[in-house]
Amino acid sequence: MTLNEIWFILxxxxxxxxxxxxxxxxxxxxxxxxxxxxSKEREQLINTIGPFWDANEVWLLTAGGAIFAxxxxxxxxxxxxxxxxxxxxxxxxxxxxxxxxxxxxxxxxKWKNIWHWLIFGGSVLAPFLxxxxxxxxxxxxxxxxxxxxxxxxxxxxxxxxxxxxxxVVLLTLVHGxxxxxxxxxxxxxxxxxxLLNKVYFGLFGGLVVFAVLTYFNTDLFTVRPIATxxxxxxxxxxxxxxxxxxxxxxEGWAFxxxxxxxxxxxxxxxxxxxxxxxxxxxxxxxxxxxxxxASGQYTLSLxxxxxxxxxxxxxxxxxxxxxxxxKRIRHKDTVNYK
Amino acid sequence: MDVLxxxxxxxxxxxxxxxxxxxxxxxxxxxxxxxxTLYVVKKKQIYLDMAKFWGKIFLLSFAIGVVTxxxxxxxxxxxxSEYSRFVGDVFGAPLAIEALLAFFMESTFIGxxxxxxxxxxxxxxxxxxxxxxxxxxxxxxxxxxxNSFMQHPVGIEIVDGKPVLTDFMALxxxxxxxxxxxxxxxxxxxxxxxxxxxxxxxxxxxxxNIEFFRKSLNIAMIVSLISxxxxxxxxxxxxxxxxxxxxxxxxxxxxLWEDSGDPASWAIIADMDTEEMKNNWSIEIPYxxxxxxxxxxxxxxxxxxxxxxxxxxxxxxxVNYIPPVKTVFWSFRIMAGLGGLMVIAAMLALFxxxxxxxxxxxxxxxxxxxxxxxxxxxxxxxxxxxxxxRQPWTVMGLFTTAQSVSPNVTAGDxxxxxxxxxxSYLILGGIMVYxxxxxxxxxxxxxxxxxxxxxxLSKEAFGK
Numbered sequence: 001m002t003l004n005e006i007w008f009i010l011x012x013x014x015x016x017x018x019x020x021x022x023x024x025x026x027x028x029x030x031x032x033x034x035x036x037x038x039s040k041e042r043e044q045l046i047n048t049i050g051p052f053w054d055a056n057e058v059w060l061l062t063a064g065g066a067i068f069a070x071x072x073x074x075x076x077x078x079x080x081x082x083x084x085x086x087x088x089x090x091x092x093x094x095x096x097x098x099x100x101x102x103x104x105x106x107x108x109x110k111w112k113n114i115w116h117w118l119i120f121g122g123s124v125l126a127p128f129l130x131x132x133x134x135x136x137x138x139x140x141x142x143x144x145x146x147x148x149x150x151x152x153x154x155x156x157x158x159x160x161x162x163x164x165x166x167x168v169v170l171l172t173l174v175h176g177x178x179x180x181x182x183x184x185x186x187x188x189x190x191x192x193x194x195l196l197n198k199v200y201f202g203l204f205g206g207l208v209v210f211a212v213l214t215y216f217n218t219d220l221f222t223v224r225p226i227a228t229x230x231x232x233x234x235x236x237x238x239x240x241x242x243x244x245x246x247x248x249x250x251e252g253w254a255f256x257x258x259x260x261x262x263x264x265x266x267x268x269x270x271x272x273x274x275x276x277x278x279x280x281x282x283x284x285x286x287x288x289x290x291x292x293x294a295s296g297q298y299t300l301s302l303x304x305x306x307x308x309x310x311x312x313x314x315x316x317x318x319x320x321x322x323x324x325x326x327k328r329i330r331h332k333d334t335v336n337y338k
Numbered sequence: 339m340d341v342l343x344x345x346x347x348x349x350x351x352x353x354x355x356x357x358x359x360x361x362x363x364x365x366x367x368x369x370x371x372x373x374x375t376l377y378v379v380k381k382k383q384i385y386l387d388m389a390k391f392w393g394k395i396f397l398l399s400f401a402i403g404v405v406t407x408x409x410x411x412x413x414x415x416x417x418x419s420e421y422s423r424f425v426g427d428v429f430g431a432p433l434a435i436e437a438l439l440a441f442f443m444e445s446t447f448i449g450x451x452x453x454x455x456x457x458x459x460x461x462x463x464x465x466x467x468x469x470x471x472x473x474x475x476x477x478x479x480x481x482x483x484x485n486s487f488m489q490h491p492v493g494i495e496i497v498d499g500k501p502v503l504t505d506f507m508a509l510x511x512x513x514x515x516x517x518x519x520x521x522x523x524x525x526x527x528x529x530x531x532x533x534x535x536x537x538x539x540x541x542x543x544x545x546x547n548i549e550f551f552r553k554s555l556n557i558a559m560i561v562s563l564i565s566x567x568x569x570x571x572x573x574x575x576x577x578x579x580x581x582x583x584x585x586x587x588x589x590x591x592x593x594l595w596e597d598s599g600d601p602a603s604w605a606i607i608a609d610m611d612t613e614e615m616k617n618n619w620s621i622e623i624p625y626x627x628x629x630x631x632x633x634x635x636x637x638x639x640x641x642x643x644x645x646x647x648x649x650x651x652x653x654x655x656x657v658n659y660i661p662p663v664k665t666v667f668w669s670f671r672i673m674a675g676l677g678g679l680m681v682i683a684a685m686l687a688l689f690x691x692x693x694x695x696x697x698x699x700x701x702x703x704x705x706x707x708x709x710x711x712x713x714x715x716x717x718x719x720x721x722x723x724x725x726x727x728r729q730p731w732t733v734m735g736l737f738t739t740a741q742s743v744s745p746n747v748t749a750g751d752x753x754x755x756x757x758x759x760x761x762s763y764l765i766l767g768g769i770m771v772y773x774x775x776x777x778x779x780x781x782x783x784x785x786x787x788x789x790x791x792x793x794x795l796s797k798e799a800f801g802k
Contacts, residue, residue, distance in 0.1 A: 050449070050452075050453055051449030051450065051452070051453040051454075052449060054404065054445035054448060054449065055442060055445040055446040055449060057408075057445070058437060058441040058442050058445050061407075061408060061411055061437045061441055062434065062437040062438055062441070062442070064411055064412060064437075065411065065430065065433045065434035065435075065436065065437040065438070066434050066437075067430075068414070068415070068422065068426060068429070068430035068433055068434065069426075069430030069431045069433065069434035070430070070434075071426075072422055072423055072425075072426020072427065072430055073423055073426070075414075075415045075422055075426065075430070076415050076419035076420070076422040076423045076426070076744075077419070078415065079412055079414075079415025079416045079419065079422075080415060080416055080417070080419035080744035080746055080747055081746060083416055083744075083746075083747045083751050083755070084751060084754070084755075086412060086416055087416075087754070087755045087758060087759075090408060090409050090412065090759075091758065091762065093405060093408055094405040094406075094408075094409075094762060094766075097401060097404055097405040097408075098401055098402065098405055098766060100401075101397060101398075101400075101401035102398070102401065102769070102773070104397075105394065105397075105398065105773060105777070107772075107773070107776065147423075148419075148745055148746050149746060150746055295426060295427040295430065295503075296427050296497075296502045296503065298502070298503055298504060299427050299428070299430075299431055299502075299503045302431065302503070302506050303431055303434060306431075306435055306438070307434075307438065310435075310438045310439055311438070314438065314442045317442075317443075317446050317447070318442070318446055321446050321449055321450055324450060324454055324457060324458065325449075325453060325454075325457075
């Protein structure tokens with residue numbers, strides 16, 4: 001396996017980790033306006049992700065850093081090409097991040113409510129835009145011979161990318177509601193599970209539409225004639241199992257399955273993309289690949305050593321933090337932020 | 339304004355705004371970690387109360403530092419795609435390491451530190467606070483390693499006109515990094531120190547929780563004084579390093595158009611005429627520039643006109659290699675002047691606090707309150723000098739700012755993002771300052787902690 005392939009896999013793993021972890025954070029953020037009836041319940045929900053969300057978001061920053069280090073042309077083309085979507089994406093992350101921290105020290109109820117709305121808005125917009133981003137990358141974007149992307153509005157906003165965006169929102173909402181099932185008790189717990197059933201039906205429908213549109217809009221089924229259908233079946237199966245486990249009260253398994261649904265979806269997209277990193281809709285010769293977008297071998301091998309040394313520590317203390325905060329957040333609990 | 343100006347404006351606005359919160363966070367968490375440690379060692383409740391109180395201010399700052407930091411990481415690709423392509427082989431590595439090594443550490447242990455108090459032994463909490471602090475320092479190290487490469491590119495070979503990394507250790511051993519890192523980090527510690535000190539002074543002036551704030555002031559001023567002295571020394575070595583690597587920046591910061599005499603005198607103030615390329619008048623101290631540049635009472639320094647000729651031979655004609663002289667000249671003086679003021683203030687405060695005389699010296703307490711904004715201004719001025727002084731280059735001698743900008747981002751896109759981002763900064767900054775003032779006005783023990791209903795947009799909030 002070449003270093004370029006290793007780095008493509010590493011970037012994929014970072015995105016998979018990000019969507020798995022920050023996925024439930026987004027879902028919890030959305031659910032604050034869907035299943036909580038007052039600000040106390042919203043706080044209970046936010047506290048389920050309190051100690052984790054920030055570190056989960058770092059997976060995205062690390063993915064961004066890894067792309068910059070390993071595939072600078074991918075970094076340059078994607079971030080400049082999707083300029084306006086990224087402006088909105090960054091606003092969503094700002095709103096969410098500041099909302100979560102500042103809602104712990106609210107000036108009054110009115111302000112707490114504003115912070116909670118910002119958390120909700122950011123939590124819907126961010127996964128939606130990521131869905132739009134990844135699906136439109138797969139569909140192909142107008143990239144010229146200099147690797148510069150000249151996208152117009154309809155290049156990134158079209159039926160396929162909007163459906164992709166909604167699919168990611170639904171996936172993360174399912175994951176978040178399942179996480180709430182695992183991490184809470186009391187009324188929000190009951191309401192999370194009842195909403196989960198409805199959202200699962202939306203997700204099943206969404207996945208079918210997404211699969212059909214993927215067939216017509218991308219070459220995923222052509223370049224991976226076996227893997228792509230297998231992935232789709234596995235995704236639906238995992239979602240189905242998640243639905244069944246959630247209804248049987250096996251919350252640990254339900255969470256594993258909702259996570260698996262996300263992992264498989266992101267993995268499918270990256271498997272279909274490989275060995276390309278950005279697809280040109282103008283000419284396949286202009287595609288960015290793991291070869292022509294990459295850094296030199298010295299940098300790649302250096303970064304491989306550094307990543308292999310540091311990752312075990314990162315995973316170690318992140319897992320430890322989940323172990324420390326393994327107890328359910330009870331209805332009556334109040335966390336002292338001081 | 340054209341695309342380049344708008345992109346530069348947005349970069350400057352984002353970086354300046356981000357770097358108000360970075361040094362504040364680095365400085366306050368360092369002080370909080372000291373307090374957490376004192377609590378473990380001395381087992382006195384007051385240190386825990388102090389850590390919690392100042393920890394709140396750290397958290398308010400850290401949240402904004404994090405979200406604007408995401409912008410920092412993405413904006414290289416968004417606005418400076420050609421720069422990213424050019425330096426990607428070198429510049430991406432420290433950024434990725436920063437995320438992997440520092441961001442994960444900060445964000446995970448911050449969760450443990452805030453939420454773990456009731457679940458974990460207190461030494462683990464102190465340990466977590468230190469891990470957050472070390473995380474912020476590591477983050478500074480790696481981002482400054484990247485910045486140092488822009489000031490003084492090392493460890494590379496030029497292949498097909500692009501830098502290719504050949505020696506990672508050279509990147510870490512970069513002399514620029516080892517003068518820049520201590521200077522920036524100590525500046526950050528002083529920023530935290532003077533904020534904690536200034537707020538403590540305010541409380542002492544109001545005669546509230548005397549013991550609490552005297553102890554806080556003491557810790558903060560020790561940190562500020564040691565940092566302040568370190569800032570001066572590292573700043574001095576940075577100037578000498580500039581002489582070798584970026585003589586044009588050095589000459590611009592001294593408004594030195596012609597070669598200086600030997601020994602070289604240093605201008606405190608000058609009236610610069612950038613059109614005529616001369617100073618109308620200046621007040622100069624003899625010998626000082628020789629001392630600054632060479633640690634010696636002799637030696638002349640090359641002026642901008644000579645350097646322009648040298649640069650033209652090295653990098654090609656038809657380009658003005660002289661950065662905006664007035665900006666560089668004044669930002670340097672603002673930074674250095676405020677730095678000196680900070681050291682004096684910390685020394686006086688520490689001395690009279692030890693003698694327990696602060697309470698009878700309201701003027702000194704008031705002066706300390708006035709010192710709160712000074713490190714922020716000094717940090718900003720320092721970065722303006724560093725980055726403007728490097729112009730027209732992004733990577734010194736290799737790549738210019740004009741070459742760096744994204745070709746596919748339009749002026750309209752940039753206008754929109756400028757308005758949206760700058761608007762967010764203003765709102766966030768305003769809310770953050772208001773929230774800090776609110777925390778400060780409360781009793782640290784929360785006895786008068788009534789849920790007052792203050793409307794941020796009410797008249798009271800904006801009145802006196």
